Amino acid sequence: MVRKKVGKVVMPIKVHALHPKLFRGLAFMEMAQDKANELDGVIKTLAQLRAATLIGCPF
Numbered sequence: 001m002v003r004k005k006v007g008k009v010v011m012p013i014k015v016h017a018l019h020p021k022l023f024r025g026l027a028f029m030e031m032a033q034d035k036a037n038e039l040d041g042v043i044k045t046l047a048q049l050r051a052a053t054l055i056g057c058p059f
Helices: 002-006 011-017 020-035 041-054
Strands: none
């Protein structure tokens, strides 16, 4: 899913994948965010990327 959105698998996802329970929780959170339909998909993706930029995510 991340590769589809960003174009590559980013380091935080690789790290989360080392801890299956944490990765599962992250996956459920991502799915819940994707199902939220209050915003257009493009706007939602832009907001997520902006939030990631603000907190210093490397992608």
